[in-house]
Amino acid sequence: MLRTKFNRALTYIVLTVWTIIVLFPLWTLIVNSFKPQNEIFADPFGLPKNFTLDGYIEVWKAGHFGLYFTNSLIVTILSLTLILFIGSMAAYALAKWKSRVSNFLYVFFIAGLMIPIRLGTIDLMRLIIALNLQNTIWSLIPVYVAMGMPIATFVLTAFIKELPNEMFDAAKVDGASEWQVYSRVVLPLMRPALATVAIFNMIKIWNDFWFPLVFIRQESARTVALGVSLLFGQYHTDWTRALAVLSLAAIPLLILYILLAREFIKGLTAGAIKG
Amino acid sequence: MSQANLSKNQKPGLLNTENQRTLTWVLFLLPALLVYLVFMAGPLFDSLRLSLYTGKGYNPTEFIGFQNYIDLFTVPLWREKFFNAVTNTCIFFAIHMIVQNSLGLLFANLLSSDFKGRNFFRTLIFTPTTLSVLVVGFLWTLILNPNWGAVNQVLVGIGLEQWALPWLGRENLALPIIALTSVWQWIGMPTVMFLAGLTGISEELLEAASIDGASEWEIFWKIKFPLIQPVLGIIAILTFVDNFNAFDVIYAMAGAKGEPAYSTDLLATLFYRTGIAGEHPTGIPNMGMGATIATITFIILMSGVLLWLYLSRRNADETK
Numbered sequence: 001m002l003r004t005k006f007n008r009a010l011t012y013i014v015l016t017v018w019t020i021i022v023l024f025p026l027w028t029l030i031v032n033s034f035k036p037q038n039e040i041f042a043d044p045f046g047l048p049k050n051f052t053l054d055g056y057i058e059v060w061k062a063g064h065f066g067l068y069f070t071n072s073l074i075v076t077i078l079s080l081t082l083i084l085f086i087g088s089m090a091a092y093a094l095a096k097w098k099s100r101v102s103n104f105l106y107v108f109f110i111a112g113l114m115i116p117i118r119l120g121t122i123d124l125m126r127l128i129i130a131l132n133l134q135n136t137i138w139s140l141i142p143v144y145v146a147m148g149m150p151i152a153t154f155v156l157t158a159f160i161k162e163l164p165n166e167m168f169d170a171a172k173v174d175g176a177s178e179w180q181v182y183s184r185v186v187l188p189l190m191r192p193a194l195a196t197v198a199i200f201n202m203i204k205i206w207n208d209f210w211f212p213l214v215f216i217r218q219e220s221a222r223t224v225a226l227g228v229s230l231l232f233g234q235y236h237t238d239w240t241r242a243l244a245v246l247s248l249a250a251i252p253l254l255i256l257y258i259l260l261a262r263e264f265i266k267g268l269t270a271g272a273i274k275g
Numbered sequence: 276m277s278q279a280n281l282s283k284n285q286k287p288g289l290l291n292t293e294n295q296r297t298l299t300w301v302l303f304l305l306p307a308l309l310v311y312l313v314f315m316a317g318p319l320f321d322s323l324r325l326s327l328y329t330g331k332g333y334n335p336t337e338f339i340g341f342q343n344y345i346d347l348f349t350v351p352l353w354r355e356k357f358f359n360a361v362t363n364t365c366i367f368f369a370i371h372m373i374v375q376n377s378l379g380l381l382f383a384n385l386l387s388s389d390f391k392g393r394n395f396f397r398t399l400i401f402t403p404t405t406l407s408v409l410v411v412g413f414l415w416t417l418i419l420n421p422n423w424g425a426v427n428q429v430l431v432g433i434g435l436e437q438w439a440l441p442w443l444g445r446e447n448l449a450l451p452i453i454a455l456t457s458v459w460q461w462i463g464m465p466t467v468m469f470l471a472g473l474t475g476i477s478e479e480l481l482e483a484a485s486i487d488g489a490s491e492w493e494i495f496w497k498i499k500f501p502l503i504q505p506v507l508g509i510i511a512i513l514t515f516v517d518n519f520n521a522f523d524v525i526y527a528m529a530g531a532k533g534e535p536a537y538s539t540d541l542l543a544t545l546f547y548r549t550g551i552a553g554e555h556p557t558g559i560p561n562m563g564m565g566a567t568i569a570t571i572t573f574i575i576l577m578s579g580v581l582l583w584l585y586l587s588r589r590n591a592d593e594t595k
Contacts, residue, residue: 014381015396022399022402022403089307090303102304112315117315119569119570119573121318122325123325124314129333142310142314146314147314147315149315152307177299229526249407250410254402258398264401265397268467
């Protein structure tokens with residue numbers, strides 16, 4: 001009895017210490033973004049006494065954060081839609097087409113889980129320039145869709161394989177074509193697996209910094225990640241603004257995470273653990 | 276009725292329907308395959324080819340065989356940079372492997388018992404993982420900044436003045452500090468995965484051991500730890516692949532040159548400077564050499580993955 005109590009106390013102590021280590025930077029980020037510079041230095045941990053929104057207003061207007069936000073939103077939504085659509089079609093074929101070709105293609109797709117696409121950047125850059133897509137947000141979408149294929153085929157194929165066979169047979173008996181089975185039976189049932197794939201890719205794509213850095217120089221095509229790096233450099237002596245930049249980039253995902261924590265955790269670990 | 280029709284139709288035109296079915300499946304696969312081939316597999320393999328070429332700017336057209344590799348390993352200027360980056364990448368990976376994964380295992384073990392606030396802690400530990408690496412890197416740069424030094428103020432406050440250091444400014448400190456920042460962000464992954472592994476262990480087994488008088492410590496090392504070996508393997512390989520490819524956190528906290536004095540230069544930052552941005556002051560990329568560095572990284576990653584596949588298959592066979 002005493003031993004369990006002791007263990008329990010130890011659990012709480014260890015976890016509370018880590019909680020402080022996690023929350024401390026996030027707290028300093030958010031409270032200080034509402035303070036003027038001198039207060040940030042004088043009192044870095046307290047709640048703002050001279051509350052100000054200057055940082056946010058400046059960053060949103062002069063820093064064109066709104067534009068970056070729209071760009072990231074377009075890129076993320078279009079890439080996700082394409083990944084889910086063509087990924088689920090491929091997964092349906094990989095799960096139901098029994099042949100050597102499909103076995104080989106399955107392995108071929110899954111291999112991409114272990115090989116980072118970044119290693120092909122030099123060639124991708126030449127390809128994007130040849131297609132004349134550099135400096136536009138359209139350069140990012142095909143790369144992100146390709147990058148999403150391994151995880152999409154992995155998670156979705158496993159999901160379809162576990163659906164009961166009778167369901168497919170029943171639909172076939174009713175004379176449905178493969179396309180009808182896919183769009184009317186499989187897609188609606190696959191929603192939880194699609195959500196997992198969507199969240200995994202959403203975080204990767206929204207947070208990706210590498211490809212915007214390599215493909216995009218033009219102001220009008222910057223994404224949030226690229227904008228953050230440039231604005232942070234620009235405002236590095238003006239801490240209210242620097243912190244506002246970081247908060248603006250962090251808060252949308254933080255809110256989404258707090259609302260959908262379970263799905264996020266499942267989504268992000270999808271590459272490692274099935275379903 | 277339709278089933279009877281189906282089998283009747285199949286006999287005379289067997290080849291035909293068979294072909295048609297194949298065609299349907301090919302059409303289902305085609306869009307995914309095209310994008311994947313053109314924008315991922317193709318460029319990855321073509322990078323291997325490019326490593327055998329040289330030429331300034333975007334058109335390495337001159338075939339030089341393995342000269343890039345020979346230069347990288349023998350020309351002092353390249354060799355120094357390259358081996359420095361390899362060593363730093365290994366250290367960066369080792370810190371993650373040791374600190375992140377043992378802490379993750381500890382947290383998972385604590386979280387696997389039932390207590391009040393368990394879900395809160397689980398959600399909290401995973402929170403930084405959802406943030407952008409860049410944001411996390413910049414945020415910690417500010418917090419570790421010696422002029423503001425939120426961290427240093429805390430250290431002074433608790434009487435550890437001698438510990439209030441310019442964390443990112445010292446050559447021997449910067450790399451471990453940046454690695455620990457990255458551990459702070461990613462620790463949620465091993466925690467959740469270990470937790471999934473630990474929850475899979477049967478309750479009866481643990482209860483039986485506990486009734487036999489085994490301590491928590493013994494239960495952990497003699498029962499739980501051996502049983503989560505497969506999870507440990509997956510986590511190890513993921514840690515390996517992710518960290519041999521790390522770039523964003525270094526870029527945010529130490530710049531593309533791995534300041535101070537290249538002490539935080541990793542394979543990915545060296546790759547970026549050599550093949551994409553071009554080294555200071557010319558800024559002209561050497562794509563052939565960049566592709567060479569990418570290819571070597573690729574070979575290192577593949578060897579690791581193949582070793583992991585071999586070991587996990589052997590282990591699986593043994594337990595059978």
